[in-house]
Amino acid sequence: MLAWIVATAIHVLVLYSFYLDNFNLALTDGVIFDGIFALLGLSLWYIVGYGKTSQKNLINSIINQITSWIVVLFVWIGLALLVVNVFSENREYIVFVNSSIPWRVISGTFYYFILVLIYYLIIYYRNLNEKQLNEEKLRGMIRETELKLLKSQINPHFLFNSLNSISSLTISDPKRAREMIIKLSDYLRYTVSADKDRLLPLEKEIGNAKRYLEIEKVRFGEKLQFRFEIDPQCNHQLIPPMILQPLYENTIKHGVYESSEPIEVQTSCTKYGNHFGIVIRNNFDPEALPKKGTGTGLGNIRERLGLIYGNRELLKTEKKKTAFIVQLMIPINES
Amino acid sequence: MTKIKAIIIEDELPARELIKSYLKHQESIEFAGEFGDGFSGVKGINDLRPDLVFLDIQMPKLNGFEVLELIEHNPAVIFTTAYDQYAIRAFEKSAVDYLMKPFSEQRFAQAVKKVEEVIHNKQQEKQLNKLSENHAGLEDQIERVAVRSGRNIHVIPVDEIVYIEAEGDYVMIHSTKGNFLKEKTMKFFENHLPENEFVRVHRSFIINIGFVKRIEAYEKESHIVLMEKGDIIKTSRSGYKALREKLSL
Numbered sequence: 001m002l003a004w005i006v007a008t009a010i011h012v013l014v015l016y017s018f019y020l021d022n023f024n025l026a027l028t029d030g031v032i033f034d035g036i037f038a039l040l041g042l043s044l045w046y047i048v049g050y051g052k053t054s055q056k057n058l059i060n061s062i063i064n065q066i067t068s069w070i071v072v073l074f075v076w077i078g079l080a081l082l083v084v085n086v087f088s089e090n091r092e093y094i095v096f097v098n099s100s101i102p103w104r105v106i107s108g109t110f111y112y113f114i115l116v117l118i119y120y121l122i123i124y125y126r127n128l129n130e131k132q133l134n135e136e137k138l139r140g141m142i143r144e145t146e147l148k149l150l151k152s153q154i155n156p157h158f159l160f161n162s163l164n165s166i167s168s169l170t171i172s173d174p175k176r177a178r179e180m181i182i183k184l185s186d187y188l189r190y191t192v193s194a195d196k197d198r199l200l201p202l203e204k205e206i207g208n209a210k211r212y213l214e215i216e217k218v219r220f221g222e223k224l225q226f227r228f229e230i231d232p233q234c235n236h237q238l239i240p241p242m243i244l245q246p247l248y249e250n251t252i253k254h255g256v257y258e259s260s261e262p263i264e265v266q267t268s269c270t271k272y273g274n275h276f277g278i279v280i281r282n283n284f285d286p287e288a289l290p291k292k293g294t295g296t297g298l299g300n301i302r303e304r305l306g307l308i309y310g311n312r313e314l315l316k317t318e319k320k321k322t323a324f325i326v327q328l329m330i331p332i333n334e335s
Numbered sequence: 336m337t338k339i340k341a342i343i344i345e346d347e348l349p350a351r352e353l354i355k356s357y358l359k360h361q362e363s364i365e366f367a368g369e370f371g372d373g374f375s376g377v378k379g380i381n382d383l384r385p386d387l388v389f390l391d392i393q394m395p396k397l398n399g400f401e402v403l404e405l406i407e408h409n410p411a412v413i414f415t416t417a418y419d420q421y422a423i424r425a426f427e428k429s430a431v432d433y434l435m436k437p438f439s440e441q442r443f444a445q446a447v448k449k450v451e452e453v454i455h456n457k458q459q460e461k462q463l464n465k466l467s468e469n470h471a472g473l474e475d476q477i478e479r480v481a482v483r484s485g486r487n488i489h490v491i492p493v494d495e496i497v498y499i500e501a502e503g504d505y506v507m508i509h510s511t512k513g514n515f516l517k518e519k520t521m522k523f524f525e526n527h528l529p530e531n532e533f534v535r536v537h538r539s540f541i542i543n544i545g546f547v548k549r550i551e552a553y554e555k556e557s558h559i560v561l562m563e564k565g566d567i568i569k570t571s572r573s574g575y576k577a578l579r580e581k582l583s584l
Contacts, residue, residue: 157393160417161347164436168353219347258395260372288396 008034025093033080037108040072041115065116073108077101154191155249158216165218180218187211191242199238199308199333202269202278206230209248213265216252224256225264234269237276238333240308244278246297247326251282255324259285271332278328286322301328338365339454341387344376344402345369345415346394350436354389354415357443363451373397374488380406381486387450392416396490401481404518405488411450477527482508482515489515494532497546497562499524501539509566534581536560536574544581 008030084097162184169177190208194200206228213226248265255263265282298317306312309331318325341364345351351369358366367383370376373394380388380402388410392399399414400422414433416422422433432446480491491510500507501521508515525535535541542560549561558575560568570578 156418160436161350164353164417164438165347165349167437168349168356171356172352219349221348257393260395285395 025090028088029093029097032083033076033104036079036083037076037111040076041111044068044072044112044115045119069109069112072112073105076108077104080104154188158249158252161219162215169218176218180215183211183215187215191245194241198241200241201235202230202237202239202276203235205239205241205244206235206267206269208242209244209267212245212248216256220252220256223259223262224252225262227264227266229266229268231268231270231276233271234276234278237271237330239330240304243301243304243328244280246301247280247328250297250326251280251324255282255284258288261285274332275329276332278330279325280328281323281325283323339363339387339451340365340367340383340385341389342367342376342379342383342385343369343389344373344379344394344399345389345391346371347391350391350415353437354443357440360440361444361447364447373399373402376402377405377483377488378486380408380410384408385410386454387411387413387447389413389415392419392422397481397488401490405481405483411453413446413450476529480508480517482517484513484515489513491515493528494543494545496528496533496543497564498540498542498566498568509564511564531581534574534578536568536570536578538571540568540570540574542568542578544578547582550578 081097084094088094162180166177166180166184169180187208190204190211210226210228213224217224217226251263251265255265263282263284265280267278267280269276269278271277298315301315302312305314314329314331316327316329318327341358343351343354343366345354348371351371355366355369358364364387367385368379370379374397376388376390376394377397379385390399390402390412392414393416394402397405399416403412414422415436415438416433417436432449434442434446478493480493480496482489482491489512491508491512495511497509497511499521500509502516505516505518506521506524508517521535521539521541524533524541528541532545533541533543542562546563547560548563551559551561553559553569556572558570560570560578562568
């Protein structure tokens with residue numbers, strides 16, 4: 001608005017000093033022409049704004065701009081002439097206006113492009129702000145997910161109970177305490193450094209599972225037994241890291257924790273054609289009341305299998321009278 | 336001064352060993368026994384009548400809070416737990432102490448000192464029941480109920496409860512395994528039994544809709560419910576309405 005008043009003032013001054021001797025006339029001319037252009041300028045905002053959303057390519061938007069430029073000039077000069085011809089009784093002024101049309105075309109073009117430039121700058125600035133805001137939001141979301149992931153990876157019960165066992169071992173068996181600290185450290189390192197998107201050889205994942213079960217065995221003693229039968233052909237097959245961990249945690253939570261009898265966890269891996277199958281089987285105390293899990297462990301595994309292999313059904317579970325069996329089929333990656 | 340008789344109820348061996356080794360340095364305490372699960376723990380408390388119990392919360396079959404519901408004798412209790420946000424909130428509302436695993440010997444000694452003072456001042460743990468109510472109150476839903484009949488302990492899954500009847504300060508739990516008296520309020524069960532399986536049909540009755548056989552009109556404007564096992568349950572007008580809603584009739 002202020003800009004328009006300034007522009008009008010300049011226009012009036014220029015006219016007054018170079019072309020017209022009558023200040024009133026110069027003022028009228030300025031108000032008419034610049035006022036009309038200001039109004040047209042407002043509608044231009046919509047053209048530029050509309051262009052923003054439908055702007056498919058550069059050529060299109062240039063054509064749009066040229067079209068609207070011609071239209072704006074025609075309308076502007078047409079309207080101004082109409083106003084002048086209808087309301088002015090000063091012959092001399094009308095003649096002046098008619099003779100100044102080429103000059104008007106040039107100044108109108110100048111106005112037009114300045115306006116469009118300003119509008120584009122405003123839009124660009126807004127987009128930039130919006131983008132920054134979105135990015136900030138996205139970053140926050142990523143942080144939150146990572147935190148959740150970390151929390152879900154390291155079960156606080158497991159961690160604090162293990163530390164308590166270590167505390168106890170430092171008194172009764174310092175050497176075993178030291179071994180357990182090393183195992184726990186290796187376990188935690190594998191857990192926090194596992195890159196979710198990169199596949200790892202099965203033997204690494206199995207190695208981590210063994211460490212986990214060995215740590216738990218210190219707590220549960222004879223109540224926890226485990227056995228691994230891995231076909232050597234399976235060792236180098238690739239598997240998403242930490243995908244087996246929730247399954248072992250379930251065997252502890254629903255099997256060992258709820259039972260007063262020994263629980264055996266058996267893991268086997270067999271190669272079949274273009275798949276390899278991992279089976280984890282544990283017995284459970286049929287008298288123990290099934291603790292209702294939240295199902296997030298199995299759900300997360302299915303989710304990941306879906307993302308990585310495009311098939312959520314690679315994980316199958318079966319509950320027998322005294323045993324719980326989980327089967328995971330992993331497609332063999334030829335590369 | 337007589338020594339404080341203490342027992343440990345804890346399912347993990349290393350955790351028991353740790354408490355025992357800390358106890359060796361506590362002159363005022365006489366160690367009387369250790370128990371590896373909730374069932375033997377309840378028996379241990381009832382038989383040995385200790386002054387102090389170190390009680391783990393997370394144990395198979397019967398957790399620490401359920402143990403407290405079943406004992407006939409009220410000892411002072413020091414809870415031990417690794418991680419349980421509900422339990423911590425429950426402890427903070429009560430007079431007993433708790434130890435977060437792993438705990439230092441100093442922290443352990445401090446808890447024992449607190450118990451010595453409590454026992455010395457004869458302000459015995461009347462608050463234990465309140466504590467377990469608090470704890471359950473923080474959980475949304477219960478999955479099982481621990482009951483005692485004579486010297487036996489039963490853990491009843493909620494889906495085996497047919498109906499619950501008010502009986503003075505107690506409630507009678509009618510289950511497929513038999514009837515058991517429990518010191519809890521109707522309000523408690525109304526709030527914590529799974530909402531889609533149980534309805535309070537009367538001031539004195541909460542029924543499991545899975546065991547409903549038939550609903551019949553009885554006198555004018557009143558209804559009765561026939562259960563699978565042949566029990567007949569009266570309904571109040573609002574109770575009947577709630578039942579119809581739950582069965583979407």
